Every structure is written in C-alpha cells, then in structure tokens.
Amino acid sequence: MACTGVGFSKNLSNARVMRAFVNGKDVVIWRSRSGKLSAWENRCPHRGMRLSYGFVRGEALACMYHGWHYGVDGKCKYIPAHPNLEPPKTIQIQRYSSCEKDGVIWVSEGIEANTPEIPAGLFPIRSMELHCSADVLKNTLCGLTSASLENDQPVFHVTDEQEDVMYIDIPKRKFALCFILQNFPHSRCFIHVLSERECAPRDKKWISRVLERLRRIAENRTGEAT
Amino acid sequence: MEFTLYDYALSGNCYKVRLFASILGVNYEKISVEFHPAAEHKSETMLQISPAGTLPILTVGEMVLSETQAMLFWMAKTYDRSGAWWPNNYDPMAQAMVLQWLGFSGDLTATIGQARLNSLFQTPIDRAKVVKCSVTALRRLEAHLTEQSFEQKKFITGVFPTIADLACFPYVALSGDVGTDPGLEHDSYPAIRNWIYEIKSLPGFIPMPGIFEMHQLKDHEADPTIRQVPEG
Ligand SMILES: N[C@@H](CCC(=O)N[C@@H](CS)C(=O)NCC(=O)O)C(=O)O
Numbered sequence: 379m380a381c382t383g384v385g386f387s388k389n390l391s392n393a394r395v396m397r398a399f400v401n402g403k404d405v406v407i408w409r410s411r412s413g414k415l416s417a418w419e420n421r422c423p424h425r426g427m428r429l430s431y432g433f434v435r436g437e438a439l440a441c442m443y444h445g446w447h448y449g450v451d452g453k454c455k456y457i458p459a460h461p462n463l464e465p466p467k468t469i470q471i472q473r474y475s476s477c478e479k480d481g482v483i484w485v486s487e488g489i490e491a492n493t494p495e496i497p498a499g500l501f502p503i504r505s506m507e508l509h510c511s512a513d514v515l516k517n518t519l520c521g522l523t524s525a526s527l528e529n530d531q532p533v534f535h536v537t538d539e540q541e542d543v544m545y546i547d548i549p550k551r552k553f554a555l556c557f558i559l560q561n562f563p564h565s566r567c568f569i570h571v572l573s574e575r576e577c578a579p580r581d582k583k584w585i586s587r588v589l590e591r592l593r594r595i596a597e598n599r600t601g602e603a604t
Numbered sequence: 605m606e607f608t609l610y611d612y613a614l615s616g617n618c619y620k621v622r623l624f625a626s627i628l629g630v631n632y633e634k635i636s637v638e639f640h641p642a643a644e645h646k647s648e649t650m651l652q653i654s655p656a657g658t659l660p661i662l663t664v665g666e667m668v669l670s671e672t673q674a675m676l677f678w679m680a681k682t683y684d685r686s687g688a689w690w691p692n693n694y695d696p697m698a699q700a701m702v703l704q705w706l707g708f709s710g711d712l713t714a715t716i717g718q719a720r721l722n723s724l725f726q727t728p729i730d731r732a733k734v735v736k737c738s739v740t741a742l743r744r745l746e747a748h749l750t751e752q753s754f755e756q757k758k759f760i761t762g763v764f765p766t767i768a769d770l771a772c773f774p775y776v777a778l779s780g781d782v783g784t785d786p787g788l789e790h791d792s793y794p795a796i797r798n799w800i801y802e803i804k805s806l807p808g809f810i811p812m813p814g815i816f817e818m819h820q821l822k823d824h825e826a827d828p829t830i831r832q833v834p835e836g
C-alpha cells in the first residue's frame with residue numbers, strides 16, 4: 379500500500395494530536411506522552427466525534443466528547459461515565475500504519491507499510507498547504523521557465539518527478555529541494571519540503587518565502603482554470 | 605477589585621482581558637453585557653460609559669478603555685512583575701514588534717471575528733470575501749510562526765509570549781469554529797497548531813466557549829489502566 383507523507387516529526391511533539399488526509403480518508407495522528415506515534419480513522423466509535431479534537435492522556439487518546447480513552451492498540455480502555463466497567467474488547471478504532479523516517483511522518487492504509495523511496499539524510503524545511511490540487515502544482519512547477527518569472531526571481535528546475543515526490547533545483551542559490559506531495563479535500567494539497575543540505579535559519583526563511591511565491595503562482599493558475 | 609470589565613462571554617475580545625487577568629492572577633469586577641440579541645452595548649446607559657459602543661470596556665475609577673490592545677498594555681504595565689509580557693524600555697524594536705502584531709490582532713477581529721459573528725448571529729457580511737481575508741490573515745501568521753521556529757522561537761516575537769500572542773490567540777483559536785470553509789480549520793496550519801498548544805500550556809490559561817483547555821488529569825484518569833476501587 380502506498381505511503382502518504384503527512385508532516386514532519388518535529389511538528390508533532392509528544393502528547394499532541396493532528397489531523398490529516400490519506401487517500402481522501404480523514405485520519406487522526408497523535409503521539410503519546412512517551413512519544414509513540416499512532417494513526418487512526420478520525421472517528422470515535424462512540425458517537426462519531428472527530429478524535430483529532432481529543433486530548434492525549436498518558437499513553438491514551440481521550441475523545442473530547444464523552445472522554446472515552448483509547449490505547450495505542452486502538453482499543454477502548456476507559457469510559458468515564460462507567461468508571462468501573464471493563465470496556466468491551468469489540469470497541470476498537472481502525473488503525474493505519476505509520477512510521478517516521480528522516481524526520482517525515484508517513485501513513486498508509488492497512489497494517490503493512492512500505493516506506494517511500496526518498497533519499498536518506500534530507501533536512502525538513504516547511505509543510506505548507508495550497509488551495510490547488512497536487513496535479514496543478516506539479517504542472518505549474520514543470521511549466522515554470524525563466525521567462526514565466528521576473529528577472530530577479532529564482533528559477534525552479536524540476537530534476538525528477540514521481541507520483542508523490544518531486545525534486546527541484548534552485549540553481550542560483552544552489553538549493554536542491556525535495557517536495558513530498560499530499561492531496562487534501564476540496565482540491566487542496568500539502569507540500570512537505572526538505573532540503574538536501576543543512577540550512578541556516580536565514581536560508582530556510584528565504585526558501586519559505588519562495589514557497590509562498592510558488593503557491594501564489596499555482597493558485598492563480600487554478601483561478602484561471604475555473 | 606483592581607478594575608471593572610464589561611464583559612460578554614462569547615466575545616473573543618473580552619476573552620483576551622479575562623485570559624490575561626487569569627495569567628497575571630488579578631482580581632477584577634465583571635459586569636455582563638448582553639451583546640446579542642439585546643445589543644446592550646449600544647444602549648444609552650452603556651454609551652454613556654463608553655461612547656465607542658463596543659465590548660469589552662475596561663474601567664479604572666474615571667478612566668475608560670475601549671480598545672483591547674490598550675487594555676493588555678495597561679494590564680502588563682500595572683500588574684506584570686516579571687516584565688515579560690511587554691518588552692523593556694531599552695529595546696524599541698522589540699516593543700515595535702509587539703505593537704506590529706497587536707495591530708495585526710485587529711485584522712483578525714475584522715476578518716475571522718466578522719466571519720464568526722456571521723456564523724453565530726447571521727450578521728450580514730460579504731461572507732466569501734471575509735473568509736478569503738481570514739485565510740490571508742491565517743497564512744500570514746502561519747508563515748511568521750514558521751520563520752520564528754527556524755530560530756527555535758515558539759511565540760510571535762520571541763522565545764517568551766507577550767501581549768501580542770494573547771491578542772492574536774482568541775480569533776485564531778476560534779477560526780475552526782467559524783465554518784468548514786477550506787483554510788479556516790487548523791489542520792491547514794502546522795505552526796499555528798503548535799502555537800495554540802503553547803498558549804494553552806501557559807500557567808493560568810482559561811478556556812472560553814469554542815476554545816477548550818487541555819484537560820486536567822484527574823488521578824484515576826492519568827493512567828487508564830488504574831481504575832477506581834469499586835464501591836461497597
Ligand atoms: N477595537 C475594539 C473592537 C472590539 C470589538 O469589535 N468588539 C465587538 C464584540 S467582540 C463589538 O463590540 N462589536 C460591536 C460593534 O462594533 O458595533 C477592541 O479591540 O476592543
């Protein structure tokens with residue numbers, strides 16, 4: 379089953395929760411107090427509340443609605459309204475497989491996960507949402523030439539393109555970047571951008587602003603197309 | 605009582621003052637004003653107190669403040685013995701940065717705040733435009749907090765929170781409540797999501813309707829494998 383990059387490890391600290399989309403499915407991703415990562419269907423088996431609104435309590439995720447606790451195995455461990463009841467073993471959340479590699483969190487449906495083929499030793503820069511599909515972004519990137527940008531702007535140069543990963547050079551500044559693409563509902567996407575080399579904060583800031591420029595270009599294209 | 609706050613529970617702007625007072629541990633008198641549906645803040649009685657006709661209103665004796673940014677500044681200078689919430693006098697640029705983001709907090713009221721009033725009370729607005737401007741404001745903060753994180757700074761102007769963080773917090777935290785319009789929910793903004801966690805972790809943090817606190821652990825809940833001893 380293909381993996382989806384959903385964000386950077388550094389952006390999900392212990393005892394915190396995030397929400398993401400994997401193949402169009404709503405997923406809650408959370409880290410227990412001790413740091414264990416889990417990815418589940420974002421739906422509480424009790425009344426369907428989004429679990430991404432929940433709170434981490436120790437090694438469990440508590441639903442914000444009625445406080446049912448789920449352990450890292452996805453099984454209900456505790457029901458506050460019935461503190462003495464052993465929750466039935468059948469109450470269980472659908473789990474996704476998740477792993478972390480070089481600072482990126484990957485999630486896939488099913489229990490067996492293949493980690494994607496990206497080179498080792500890249501440095502996370504920024505995760506950014508765009509209001510255009512990953513396809514529009516890809517086409518924009520591939521279509522960018524020096525002529526389509528003003529003189530003083532950096533030229534992007536797509537060096538390799540795969541299903542969900544692209545490699546981009548910015549020759550002027552000698553940056554080689556890796557873009558991990560993630561589709562989001564409502565024709566949106568996320569890009570998780572890594573650099574081939576360790577960057578000073580000043581360089582990261584420059585790259586971050588270039589990404590915003592890229593977003594403006596790609597979103598304008600979406601505007602023109604519709 | 606140190607001061608009087610004319611307050612409305614659902615107001616993000618009133619919450620700024622309640623939150624800062626709680627963080628500073630200051631006691632104050634709270635007078636509830638019915639913003640909706642009575643529009644009591646526009647009543648002759650209230651306009652006599654504050655001609656601005658908005659909430660919150662903070663009064664100290666004869667002095668009246670009607671801008672939250674001014675209230676937060678006054679509270680910091682009056683009650684904050686740590687000196688951390690408003691940067692010290694020797695650093696004009698640090699102060700200017702706080703002022704800049706206090707100004708930005710006004711943009712948040714004008715965008716997310718307006719969209720939220722529309723969702724709550726059906727106030728007439730050009731919703732599509734206001735939502736678009738709300739997304740622009742959230743993106744600006746997201747980009748800034750991301751850049752801050754490159755230097756290990758978790759807050760808007762540095763490693764410690766200032767009144768600029770408190771002024772920006774409520775409407776950002778409430779944006780997901782405004783609607784499901786793409787770009788209003790926090791899932792779109794990893795840096796904002798982490799900043800919200802940091803603010804909620806501050807000692808003295810209090811919630812408001814729509815902004816939840818991270819639950820306090822009760823002993824028997826700290827570890828779900830520990831159960832209460834059955835009675836009897
Ligand atoms: N500039 C004021 C604005 C406060 C504000 O917009 N308050 C809203 C309620 S949250 C209000 O009273 N609106 C009524 C109006 O503007 O007429 C501040 O920052 O305190």
Ligand code: FES
Nearest residue numbers: 422424425441444
């Ligand atoms: S919906 Fe989750 S505990 Fe009730």
